[in-house]
Amino acid sequence: MGNLVNLHYLDIRGVNSIERIPFRIGKLTNLQRVSNFIIGEGEGHSIRELKYLSNLKGDFCLSGLENVNGEDAGAVKLNEKQGIDRLVLEWSRDFRKDTREKEVEEWVLDSLHPSKKLEQLVIQNYGGSKFSAWIADSSFKNMLSLELHDCKNYKSLPSIGRLLLLKDLSISGLDQVHKIGAELFGENQSNAFASLESLCFGNMLKWEEWDLCEDDEQVSKFPSLRFLSIRECPLLLGRLPTILQSLQKLEIYECKRLLVSISSFPLLCELSVIGCEELVDEAERMMLGFAKSKKFVISCWEELGSLSQNGLSLVGHRIITIADCPQLVFLETEERLQLDKIPGVESLEIRDCERLNRLPKVLHAFPFITRIQLQNCPALVCFAESNFPPALKELRIVNCVNLQYLVDEKENNNKSMSSNTCLLERLEIVLCPSLMRLSLSGDICNRLQHLDISYSPKLSSLFLNAKLPVMLKKLYIGACPVLECIAQDFRETTDLESICIWSAHKIKSLPRGLDKLSHLQEIQLISFPNLVSFEEIGLPTTNLGVLTISSCGNFGSLFKCINNFTSLRKLKVWECSADISFPEEGFPTNLTSLAISNAPKIYTSLVEWGFNRLTSLEDLDISGE
Numbered sequence: 001m002g003n004l005v006n007l008h009y010l011d012i013r014g015v016n017s018i019e020r021i022p023f024r025i026g027k028l029t030n031l032q033r034v035s036n037f038i039i040g041e042g043e044g045h046s047i048r049e050l051k052y053l054s055n056l057k058g059d060f061c062l063s064g065l066e067n068v069n070g071e072d073a074g075a076v077k078l079n080e081k082q083g084i085d086r087l088v089l090e091w092s093r094d095f096r097k098d099t100r101e102k103e104v105e106e107w108v109l110d111s112l113h114p115s116k117k118l119e120q121l122v123i124q125n126y127g128g129s130k131f132s133a134w135i136a137d138s139s140f141k142n143m144l145s146l147e148l149h150d151c152k153n154y155k156s157l158p159s160i161g162r163l164l165l166l167k168d169l170s171i172s173g174l175d176q177v178h179k180i181g182a183e184l185f186g187e188n189q190s191n192a193f194a195s196l197e198s199l200c201f202g203n204m205l206k207w208e209e210w211d212l213c214e215d216d217e218q219v220s221k222f223p224s225l226r227f228l229s230i231r232e233c234p235l236l237l238g239r240l241p242t243i244l245q246s247l248q249k250l251e252i253y254e255c256k257r258l259l260v261s262i263s264s265f266p267l268l269c270e271l272s273v274i275g276c277e278e279l280v281d282e283a284e285r286m287m288l289g290f291a292k293s294k295k296f297v298i299s300c301w302e303e304l305g306s307l308s309q310n311g312l313s314l315v316g317h318r319i320i321t322i323a324d325c326p327q328l329v330f331l332e333t334e335e336r337l338q339l340d341k342i343p344g345v346e347s348l349e350i351r352d353c354e355r356l357n358r359l360p361k362v363l364h365a366f367p368f369i370t371r372i373q374l375q376n377c378p379a380l381v382c383f384a385e386s387n388f389p390p391a392l393k394e395l396r397i398v399n400c401v402n403l404q405y406l407v408d409e410k411e412n413n414n415k416s417m418s419s420n421t422c423l424l425e426r427l428e429i430v431l432c433p434s435l436m437r438l439s440l441s442g443d444i445c446n447r448l449q450h451l452d453i454s455y456s457p458k459l460s461s462l463f464l465n466a467k468l469p470v471m472l473k474k475l476y477i478g479a480c481p482v483l484e485c486i487a488q489d490f491r492e493t494t495d496l497e498s499i500c501i502w503s504a505h506k507i508k509s510l511p512r513g514l515d516k517l518s519h520l521q522e523i524q525l526i527s528f529p530n531l532v533s534f535e536e537i538g539l540p541t542t543n544l545g546v547l548t549i550s551s552c553g554n555f556g557s558l559f560k561c562i563n564n565f566t567s568l569r570k571l572k573v574w575e576c577s578a579d580i581s582f583p584e585e586g587f588p589t590n591l592t593s594l595a596i597s598n599a600p601k602i603y604t605s606l607v608e609w610g611f612n613r614l615t616s617l618e619d620l621d622i623s624g625e
Helices: 044-052 070-074 102-111 283-289 361-365 600-609
Strands: 058-063 084-090 120-124 145-149 168-172 198-202 227-231 249-253 258-261 270-274 278-280 295-299 319-323 347-351 371-375 382-384 394-398 405-407 426-430 450-454 474-478 498-502 522-526 546-550 570-574 593-597 619-623
Touching: 044 070, 070 102, 593 600
Parallel strands: 058 084, 084 120, 120 145, 145 168, 168 198, 198 227, 227 249, 249 270, 258 278, 270 295, 295 319, 319 347, 347 371, 371 394, 382 405, 394 426, 426 450, 450 474, 474 498, 498 522, 522 546, 546 570, 570 593, 593 619
Antiparallel strands: none
């Protein structure tokens, strides 16, 4: 490789089999970018080749540093390579190697002093017990980002606060750190981290104390901080910083001993709290302070019985996710959800809340909510008592085993549901075995475009008026064994594009008007033991591109004029009646996919008719006797 003297770029990202950098790479003096300079085992001296590569710039990674000694590292003169703006120093993840010595790795890190123009620094798997002084040197005036990951032997952090322009700081996997305190800020504590915008701690398994040295409660240690993330720090005690005036996004994951108080975060707009035991605030403060809130996530809070009891509220948040709260019975008291304070929620997702038995009665009055998802909430019996929220467009309910109705109008018959004002476009109900009907009266919504219902063994009817929504485009029904009728006819549902129905054992035929669906592109009928044929109702010929008839034991004949279906591209007739016959005029010659199983009459006639007529065929699957 040493002969490629004009080579400028060497990118080996994603090539995990490479164990070392090529020999004589130092001869490639025109190299400007090397994605990863790998020092192989027993080849630590090869790092010396770097001293000849004076034109390096951009991102540069040095890996395999566990194979290098301090003398070889010093010969590199990394500080002279001023074009490198992002530097990654990486040792092996295996800290059990006998060859790894703390003192040697400290010597190597000392010797790899980069240029003062460096903007980003990443140190991974470093095995020394102390960091080099140059890491927190205030002379790094361009340093914007610092990452320290999986440095298992280090016990105390360097004075990173000296890096006055630092914007992003990420620290994770420092297993020996028990306390973070004054040493992090450096001598000039009042001006430390003045520019820091993002601070992330993760996987600090022994970290117990965060001493912020907040002697003056009016002075923020992180005046510009916008994003704070603390993940998997199970022993961390105490509170977060008391004043974070610029904080917009807060993530706390699996920090069970940490008290999360958010009263002094005036700009907070995204909150995610997962696996924590206590989150506190004042109710009025939450309503006022979160007036511009965007995202609110609560998860794995085992003791949460309701939002109201903990000073939390639906008011003000736009996107709400609540998950894995086994004691949650209701979201909020009706008194707090008065009509003059209806929240501006746009999306609500609730998962794995075993005791949640009702949603707010005034849910129908939420003016801005467009999406609701409920999953694994076994105590929920109905979704709403009267109307859907006026702006709701998407509703998804999964594995709510006691859900009987979507809308239960029994308690207030005067507030019957209006299909004309409902904006619902997508409805999906999966694994709700107690569901008997979608509504006790009429249809759900004239604007519905996508209806998907599956694994509802008690569902006997879709709509009592036996009509489908007039704007419906996609209809998917599956594993509803007692459903006898989809609708009386399709004549008012002229926008239908896709019909997929499977395991509907009691359905004997499709609704009338199927042949009038000029926009229909796909029909899939699977496991219809009582379906006989399409002869009486016909099929649309204009745009139908996919036709699947599978496991329909009594289906005996295809449409006679199927050869006129000029748009049909995929045809599958699988495990139907063995007596099913070949259409008189043959198949459309522009089929691209044909699958036939257990249909000997079709196969025999097809051979006689001539495979060679199917000039566009790409996939052919024929099986059975």
